[in-house]
Amino acid sequence: MPEKFMAVLVLLPASTLETLYMTLVSTLLACVLGFPLGAFLYSASPAGLHSRPIIYNALSRVVNILRSLPFIILMILLIPLSRFIIGTSIGPTAVIIPLSIAAAPFVARISESALSEVDNGVITAAKAMGSSNMQIIRKVLIPEALPALVSGLALTIINLIGYSAMAGAIGGGGLGSLAINYGYYRFRMEVTIAAVIIILIIVELVQFVGTAISRRLLSKR
Numbered sequence: 001m002p003e004k005f006m007a008v009l010v011l012l013p014a015s016t017l018e019t020l021y022m023t024l025v026s027t028l029l030a031c032v033l034g035f036p037l038g039a040f041l042y043s044a045s046p047a048g049l050h051s052r053p054i055i056y057n058a059l060s061r062v063v064n065i066l067r068s069l070p071f072i073i074l075m076i077l078l079i080p081l082s083r084f085i086i087g088t089s090i091g092p093t094a095v096i097i098p099l100s101i102a103a104a105p106f107v108a109r110i111s112e113s114a115l116s117e118v119d120n121g122v123i124t125a126a127k128a129m130g131s132s133n134m135q136i137i138r139k140v141l142i143p144e145a146l147p148a149l150v151s152g153l154a155l156t157i158i159n160l161i162g163y164s165a166m167a168g169a170i171g172g173g174g175l176g177s178l179a180i181n182y183g184y185y186r187f188r189m190e191v192t193i194a195a196v197i198i199i200l201i202i203v204e205l206v207q208f209v210g211t212a213i214s215r216r217l218l219s220k221r
Contacts, residue, residue, distance in 0.1 A: 011178055011182060011191070012175075012178070012194060012195070012198060015173070015174055015175045015177065015178040015195065016174075016175060016198055016202075018092045018173045018174040018175075018177075019161065019164050019165075019174035019175045019176075019198075019199070019202070020202070021092055022092045022095055022096055022099060022160075022164045022167070022172070022173070022174055023099075023157060023160045023161050023164055024157075025096050025100075026095075026096045026099035026100045026103060026160055026164075027103065027153070027156060027157050027160055029096065029100035029104075030099075030100045030103035030104045030106070030107050030156060030160070031107055031153070031156075033100065033101075033104035033107070034103065034104040034105065034106065034107025034108040034110075034111060035107060035108070035111045037059075037063070037104065037105075037107075037108040037111075038107060038108035038109065038110065038111025038112040038114075038115070039111060039112075039115065039137055039141075040059075041056060041059060041060065041063070041108060041109075041111075041112040042111070042112045042115040042116055042141075043133060043137070044056040044059070045112070045116070047116070049123075049133045049136060049137070050133055063105045063108055063109065064105075066101075066102075066104075066105040067105045067106060067109065069102075071098070071102050071163045071166055071167075072166055072169065072170070074098055074101070074102050075095070075098040075102075075166075075167060075170065075172075076170070078097055078098040078101060081097055082094040082095075082097040082098065085097055089171075090171040090172075091171070091172070091173050092172065092173040092174060094172075095164065095167045095172040095173065095174075098167070099160055099163055099164060099167070102163055103156055103159065103160055103163070106155075106156055106159060107152070107153075107156055110148075110149070110152030110153075110155070110156065111149065111152070113148070113152075114145040114148035114149045114152060115137075115141050115142075115145050117145065117148060118140070118141050118144040118145050119144070122140055122144060123136060123140060123141070126139075126140045146217050147214045147215075147217040147218045148214075150210055150213050150214045150217060151210055151211070151214045153210065154206055154207055154209070154210025154211070154214075155210075157206045157210075158203050158206055158207065161199060161202060161203055161206070164176060165179070165199060168180050168181070175195040175198055175199055176195070178191065178195045179191065179192045179195035179196065183195065
């Protein structure tokens with residue numbers, strides 16, 4: 001077995017685990033931050049449970065600004081925050097902070113959209129039974145919107161995989177760092193290709209699982 005290929009085999013497992021670690025933890029934190037924000041945006045929207053147009057418009061613009069900010073710039077801006085919370089701005093754990101903040105607005109929009117798609121007749125029936133807004137969200141909207149939320153979660157994970165690869169350019173670790181530092185800078189194309197292949201496999205698995213779960217939830221309605 002060629003020496004170069006052996007080197008790739010040694011480097012790939014640790015880098016793959018770093019990418020999975022960054023992606024999964026940041027997805028969890030992004031959901032913790034983004035879903036309540038998305039539920040609030042839905043409730044405050046003109047067609048929401050508790051319409052607040054001024055608050056909705058202001059918060060919606062903030063979300064749009066955060067979503068449109070390039071991740072690499074956001075990561076640089078958040079280096080002091082990462083250093084304050086984690087103690088360092090380099091490595092997979094430090095990257096989780098900007099990854100979570102970058103994905104939270106995306107999760108918020110997906111959540112708002114999924115909740116907005118729920119049939120108004122179901123909401124009207126819940127109101128007629130005396131349910132509070134919080135009860136409607138918890139017991140009606142979330143179960144009805146779950147297939148769309150699962151699909152959105154899969155898209156969030158895929159986006160975060162791409163973000164984590166970009167984070168490798170400035171010391172984030174993972175497969176992106178492997179492809180850049182050991183592949184691009186050292187002119188070892190086989191390392192870059194191997195890293196890209198692993199990323200594509202992970203993305204395909206996430207999309208497949210997300211689609212399968214979403215379809216299963218839809219079939220049980």
